[in-house]
Amino acid sequence: MEKLQLNNEVSLSRIVQGLWRLTSWKMSPQEIVEFVYQCIDLGVTSFDTAEIYGNYEAEAKFGEALKLDPSLRSKIEIITKTGINMKSVKRDYRIGHYDTSYDKIIASCKKSIELMNCDYLDVYLIHREDPLINHQEVARALNDLKSMGLIKSYGVSNFDPFKFEAIQHFTQNQLVTNQIEISPLCFEHYNSGLMDVLQKHQVHPMIWSPLAGGSIFTSDDPKIVRVRNVIADIANRHHEEMDTIVYAWLLKHPTKGLPISGSGKIERLKHAVRALDVELSLEEWYEIYTASQEQELR
Ligand SMILES: NC(=O)c1ccc[n+]([C@@H]2O[C@H](COP(=O)([O-])OP(=O)(O)OC[C@H]3O[C@@H](n4cnc5c(N)ncnc54)[C@H](OP(=O)(O)O)[C@@H]3O)[C@@H](O)[C@H]2O)c1
Incomplete structure (x- = not known):
């Protein structure tokens, strides 16, 4: 399987396995371990999740598998995301909202690493465009996480070309991806010019809901x-x-x-x-x- 080099430290398999729906698969930790090995056998070594997936339970579920077989960690790459405070029985938010503050990003990252028993993240993403985003502060948080050795690279998700350019500026071109929706039913990013901005920066998009x-x-x-x-x-x-x-x-x-x-x-x-x-x-x-x-x- 082709691997794409995202920066000096991280390369991902060209096909990535998503874990959004992991909790609905009703797999035991042992079955998740077996599923991950089957993916690896196919050359798929990269796994995508997020703080909020599975009603805040997907990361912990994946973490149970990594706890059962700690040797898996060095064989895979883990991508996860922060920045959404989802209304949920698990969280006492009055309404769902975004939070891309410095403290939230640092705290969420540490929690994701703890839940997944994974020591570090390969790619850490800001999940969605936040109208209140302070690009300079987000860049500072992501760079600090990298300096702490908690993440190997970072990027964004669902960012339009303008927001992508803004944060790219403050990170001094360190964004390694923009995770976006594309399918034969979804053309937003072709039409917005984002695909062209990504080419300009030589950034590979990760593509979610490929089958809609x-x-x-x-x-x-x-x-x-x-x-x-x-x-x-x-x-x-x-x-x-x-x-x-x-x-x-x-x-x-x-x-x-x-x-x-x-x-x-x-x-x-x-x-x-x-x-x-x-x-x-x-x-x-x-x-x-x-x-x-x-x-x-x-
Ligand atoms: N950054 C973001 O905002 C964002 C948003 C959404 C998703 N994501 C990421 O992208 C990943 C993929 O998204 P996705 O799950 O929507 O991807 P997808 O591959 O487009 O859809 C997967 C769904 O399609 C079903 N499916 C696949 N082939 C089928 C077929 N031939 N007939 C009927 N159903 C079929 C699957 O069911 P079975 O499981 O039964 O095969 C599963 O429920 C997620 O896991 C997550 O990691 C990111």
């Missing part, structure tokens, strides 16, 4: 059925699974994105990995790009 959370395969919405039919046609031509074709479509972009597979089924991760060997023609890429009819070629 599974809706590409399950929805009856006529727009989505149209997209599904186009993908099915291309899959037939290549003698591949439909999800493999979606991953191949994502991988073709010159930003060299890292799709995050959200399935808890190892067979579906195998389909994602296969995409690294599938080359779509330009015409096929544009067939998918225009299938929803949300993107028009002028």
Whole structure:
């Protein structure tokens, strides 16, 4: 499996395994350990989570597996995120809100490391754009965490081009990724110019909900059925699974994105990995790009 070097210390597998839905997979710690080894066997060594996933329980759940088999830590890369105070029975917030203050970032990072029994994080992300963000303070917090040896690199998630540029300025170009949503149903970042800003900074995006959370395969919405039919046609031509074709479509972009597979089924991760060997023609890429009819070629 190809690994992408994000900075001097961190490289991630080109396909990443997502852990957002981990708590719904109902796996025991031993089963998570086995799942992680199956991922590693496929070359998928990078795992993405967040403080708030699983109603604040996903990191601890993953941490139970790392406690059971501490030797796993050196075989994988861990990405997690901070900056959202989600309303939850686990937290006494009156309303959900963002918090990207210096103290919150430092405290959350230490807590994530404790919960995951992992000593350090490979990539630490600011989860969402915060209208109250103080870019200079966030940069200071992230740099301090790096100096403390608690994180090896940092980045952002869901940042538009302007906010990305602002924090990139204060970090002196240290951001290693912007984790964003892209799929044959989601084009926001093509249209905002973000993909171009990322190329300018030679930053690889991580790509969340690559299969639109599974809706590409399950929805009856006529727009989505149209997209599904186009993908099915291309899959037939290549003698591949439909999800493999979606991953191949994502991988073709010159930003060299890292799709995050959200399935808890190892067979579906195998389909994602296969995409690294599938080359779509330009015409096929544009067939998918225009299938929803949300993107028009002028
Ligand atoms: N930064 C952010 O704001 C953000 C937001 C959302 C997610 N993320 C990250 O991105 C990762 C991936 O997101 P995602 O989980 O939405 O990704 P996804 O891969 O688009 O969706 C995964 C879902 O699709 C289902 N699925 C996959 N193939 C299917 C098929 N052929 N038929 C029916 N259902 C199918 C899976 O079910 P099975 O498990 O049954 O296969 C799972 O529920 C997350 O785990 C998280 O790490 C980040």
